[in-house]
Structures are given as C-alpha cells and as structure tokens.
Amino acid sequence: MTETRKLKIAAVADLHVKEDDDSSYKEMFAEISGLADVLVIAGDLTDLGKPKEAERLAADLQSCTIPVIAVLGNHDHESGMVDEVSSVLIDAGVKLLNGQPAEVDGVAFVGVKGFAGGFGRHMLGSFGEAAIKAMVAESVDESMRLENAMRRVRSQRAMVVLHYAPVIDTVEGEPREIYPFLGSSRLAETIDRFPVKAVVHGHAHRGTYQGKTPGGAPVYNVAAHVVKPTGKPYALLEL
Template sequence: MSKLKVAAVADLHVKEDRSVSYTDLFAEISRAADVLVIAGDLTDLGKPAEAELLAADLKSCTIPVVAVLGNHDHQCDAVEEVSSILVRAGVHLLDGQSVEISGVGFCGTKGFIGGFGRHMLGAFGEAAIKTMVKTSVDEAMRLENALRATRAERALVVLHYAPIPETVAGEPKEIYPFLGSSRLAETIDRFKVSAVVHGHAHQGAYQGRTPGGAPVFNVAAHVEKPTGRPYAILEL
C-alpha cells in the first residue's frame, strides 16, 4: 500500500482586504503533497467575499482539497453561501461526512467547545448550558457518522476544535473549555484512526495523542511545525 502525503493547515483567516494571498503557498503545497487539508477558519469573518478570494487562490492548487469550517466561518451567518462558493471551487467540504481519496478516508466536522476530561461541561442548569452541551454532543455524533461511513483502511479525522488538551497547551488555561472537547476524542477512540488534525488553538502545541493512542496534530498556521512552514506534512 503506497503512502499518501497530506499537507494540513488551519486558520488561514482570509480577509476581504486581501492583505494576504495564498496563491504561492498553495502552489508550493501542490508540489509537496498529494492532498491539501484545511482544518477550519478558512475565512476571517465568514463573508462570501472572503470565500471568493480563497476560491481564487485555490486555483493554484493542483491537488484535491478537503476542508471543514471553523467558528470564524460562521461569524456573518452566511455559512450556506460560503460553503457553496468553496464547493464550486472544488473543495470537499465536510460537515459530518467522509470522502475517500487514494485509499484514505477523510472524515470531518467542525467540532465544538465543552472542555476536557472530568472538567467537561455537563448538561445541567440553565437552558443555554443544556443547548451548548447538546451542540457539543451533536458534533461528536456528526464525527461518528463520518467515521462509520468510510470503508477505507486508513482514516484521517479533520476537525477545527481540539479533541485533547495536549495540543492546546500554550493557550491560557482559562480558555481551554472554549478550544475543544474530549467528546471528540471519545468518538475517535471507538474507531481505527490513523491521525487527527485540528486548528483553532493558535498558541497551542503541535502534537499529542488521544487516550486511545491516535496521533493528533494542531495544524493552525501560527503553530511551529517540523516543516518550518505554515503547513504540516503527514504520511498516511
């Protein structure tokens, strides 16, 4: 079985003022990898105009692109339009689904907040808290559906929020509950998963593992990686 080289990055935060172009980066990635994964926060404010700029930059990418949305992509309540623009640009945009490319199943969803381990938020008290916890549980279920749908022997989980606390280390501990949820790791560990990528924690650590041993990589563009570049390279 031949290995698949995956370039993974997150938190591009494409802005409407076009202060940064990713054309050259995507061309570089196309030479370095077989698939590009973008783990959320593709846009800065979730504006369709930002998505259009990203779609234009992606024309320089000659390999398949897989992505999930992040919290910033929801900011302007234009998720359907942003998603439509990216899908038209050829992006495999995952929201509880999977797609198989060259024998690897890419399984993705945004994820959500909730905290880690015994400090996870429980569905107790005000309706707003119960709604928040339900959203976290629903995202874990979306991930489970994606993992159940793939028949590939190798699976890469794509999230925006972190499934473990190790890869958010470096962020203020007070905001850990807003950076991810152990519910995602609990779901991951019920399946055979080759690797997990996420973003969101700009000041986090690059690598960790779920309690079950699945390797997890924080691929936020701001996080230092072995490549010395904004993206990581994973061989699956």
C-alpha cells in the same frame, strides 16, 4: 503482497482570509502542490464568514493542483452566511466535509467542525440553565455527527479533520482559562471507538503541534500560527 502507497497530506488551519487584505496564499498552495497529494484545511478559512472572503480564497486556490478537503471553523460561521460561503468553496473544487467521509487513494477523510466543552474531568456537563444545556447538546451533536460518519468508512486508513481540538495536549500554550472553549474530549471519545491513523485540527493558535487521544491516535494542531517540523504554516503527514 503489494505495499500500499503512502498518501502525502499537507494540512493547515486558520488561514483567516480577509476581504480587505492584499496578502495571498497562491505561492503556498503552489508549493504544497509539489510536495503533497492532498491539501487539508481544518477550519477558519475565512475571517468573518463572508462570501467575499471565500471568493478571495477560491482565487488563491486556483494555484493548487491537488485535491482540497476542508471543514469550516467558528469564524466561517460569524456572519450567518455558511451556505453562501460553502457554495463558493464547493464551486472552487473544495470537498467540504460536515459529517461525511471522502476518500482519496484509499485514505478516508472524515470531517466535522467540532465544538467547545472542555476536557477530561473538567468537561462541561448538561446541568443548570438552558443555555448551558444547549451548549453541551451542540458538543454532543458534533460528536454524534463524527461517529455516524466514521461508521460509513470502509478504508483501513482514516484521517479525522476537525476545527476544535479533541484533546488537551494540543491546546497547551493557550491561557488555561479558555481551554473549555477550544475543544472537547467528547470528540476524542468518539475517535477512539474507531481505527484512526491521524487527527488534525486548528483553532488553538498558540497551542502545541502534537498530542494523542487516550486511545493513542496521533493528533496534530495545524493552525497556521503553530510551529511545525516543516518550519512552514502547514504540516506534512503521511498515511
């Protein structure tokens, strides 16, 4: 039987590209292109969700010669111009996921932004004011979007791409007071209903690189600020 070729994946999050910042990711994207088969960006591609920021990132991505898969983050929603930002990124060749799978060489990438809500027994419940119920509903909706996407996966290898964390392990290092705003266990509950090889997320800049869901799926916080085995802003994974 022929052995399945492993796919090399570079994953990073929280690039926060600014409109008035002269720094560039061109060299990093060129470097990644020589090391990996796919680049995954787990949200907060832009700093304020402005189309001009997305255009700067799109220009830098011209140095990337491998497929790029991404989800948006909370910063990408800041200016209420999600459609415009998305259009710029899609025109630049980015496969932008929001509740659907994309397959590359036998590996399915399934992405949603995710949302806040807290972890374990401290997870926020739908009780009280309408604002609290709306927040919980958003968290549930994101988890359901992920579940519906996972049901469409036919590959035996799948990576889940999120912005918000699905487990508490990878937010450790952040102030405990903000844990509920960094992710939700509802995402992990969904992930553990399916055979998932790896999960990547960002958002928790001061979090921890590696953890796992209660069901044992490996979870990686690939925020650019988090220390990784590569010593680089990006992680390198094989599926």
